[in-house]
Amino acid sequence: MEILSCKNLSFRYNSSTHDTLSDITFSLESSGIMLVVGKTGSGKSTLLRLLKKEIAPAGKLSGSIRIFGKDHSELSLTESTCSIACVSQNPDTQTVTHKVSAELAFALENLGIKPSQILSRVGEMSAYFGIEDIYDKPIDQLSGGEKQLCCLCAATVLSPRILILDEPVAQLDPIGSGKFFAALRRLNSELGTTMLIAEHDPDEVFEFCDSVLVLDNGRSVYYSDRESFVAAARNDPLLRGWLPAQTRAALKLGKTVFTVKQAKNLLEERFPQADIPQAPAKPRSKAKASLKAENVYFRYERSGKDVVSCLDLDVYSGEVFAAVGSNGSGKTTMLKLLSGILRPWQGRISINGKAVKSHASGSAAYMPQDPYHLFICDTVRHELERTSSDKQLIHQLCTDLGVDHLLEMHPYDLSGGEVQKCALVKLLLTQPDILLLDEPSKGLDPQAKAIVGKTLRELASQGKAICIATHDLEFAARFADRCGLYFNGCIHSAAPCKEFFSQNRFYTTASSRIARNVFADVVTADELEKRIAGGDSL
Secondary structure, three states: OEEEEEEEEEEEEOOOOOOOEEEEEEEEEOOOEEEEEEOOOOOHHHHHHHOOHHHOOOEEEEEEEEEOOEEHHHOOHHHHHHHEEEEOOOHHHOOOOOEHHHHHHHHHHHOOOOHHHHHHHHHHHHHHHOOHHHOOOEHHHOOHHHHHHHHHHHHHOOOOOEEEEEOOOOOOOHHHHHHHHHHHHHHHHHHOOEEEEEOOOOOOHHHOOOEEEEEEOOEEEEEOOHHHHHHHHOOOHHHHOOOOHHHHHHHHOOOOOOOHHHHHHHHHHHOOOOOOOOOOOOOOOOOOOOEEEEEEEEOOOOOOOOOEEEEEEEEOOOOEEEEEOOOOOOHHHHHHHHHOOOOOOEEEEEEOOEEOOOOOOOOEEEEOOOHHHHOOOOOHHHHHHHHOOOHHHHHHHHHHOOOHHHOOOOHHHOOHHHHHHHHHHHHHHOOOOEEEEEOOOOOOOHHHHHHHHHHHHHHHHOOOEEEEEOOOHHHHHHHOOEEEEEEOOEEEEEEEHHHHHHHOOOOOOHHHHHHOOOOOOOOOHHHHHHHHOOOOOO
């Protein structure tokens, strides 16, 4: 039974001269799961917000949206609130209370539910999503991933029939992401919850979605099943970018699969004798580190636990170093210490041999996990010109990163991926020697990720030292030189990327899981496709 549909839907913001969405048509069956993909700024968030009348943006709307068999404008406020839940891509804009416990109970309290029922439903959902350990914590003390889990739990506590998710795992580590999607699959299979999921990294969603909607410059192409989308992607490089590594690998063998297990078995059947010993690691540079941390300790409270303990880290000129690890492990704290925003209570941090005593004293530029915090002006152009007077450099960087069309927009009107690229332009205008980037690929589509990654590689070739914290393991494997696991307050097992990802079981890429018994040195989807096709040695 059809539960939601859009027909010839177009939308234009009040302040805009062009349509953000144009002639969008699709339908979704009850208990179905639809994956929504598209370039950064293609209108995914706008479309999802239009489906829930309480958060729909102001503007000119044409066409129709039908939900539960009626026009969405006919839904009562209570019906829309209880039956349609939304989790946005930025949890900081969605939470309304100061503690997790209050956030989970907020909607139920506003609907007049009895206190005893509230405690029962909140307790049940907390256990379901495994967030009991943060239940009594203030929200402002949570990591980005923990906030996202809190928002999901708060959204589903009302038992909605439709769940709308906009980049739901953008701030979750790989293990947390897997648990998150496992919970979504249970919601769908056990409760029949209908879902629309917008994702820039759709690998896990692709395993269980029923249909795919592709947005491109505000227009849509709807695929009623995964197989038709895969068929279209065979000859379309842009669509191929949305396919998970396992599906891309199988296509090279003339098959269509959707899980790592299926691709792994297929590859081992086709290449039973193809095992290649891992290439020896390149000798590490003996040059002095541009950025150095020695025996660093830090805690937020005098009597609290050390978030950073016995941290030793060298980042060299000309390299990209990636730190991966679980949500709340302390990666962001580490970057703030390296930049001078925070000061350790013990240990030494230095840049080119000179101790870093404050954020202003070094030549390092830091991009926070939420890049909106870097913007205070009314337009992107004003912000960039406030940062640098070199208009030629501004034009060059904006062109390289593909944000020149965003210069007249307010930073807070940009999508998450767009503001991410604009923030990187702002940082590069300061011409730092060292870049410290927290989740630089968050909110970016595959093409935008490639642009940012190649920009980082070019900066490294110019002698810059770059340290990133990321949950995007494919991005790290593709563009970093070395990678390390941040755990228990410090970096462990730092090694060249091929070595690092080939040895890990969970903090590794899907391509490595698929290929390690066949092509032991393969860690990215591009490498796997090339090896299957019989390309040159990697």
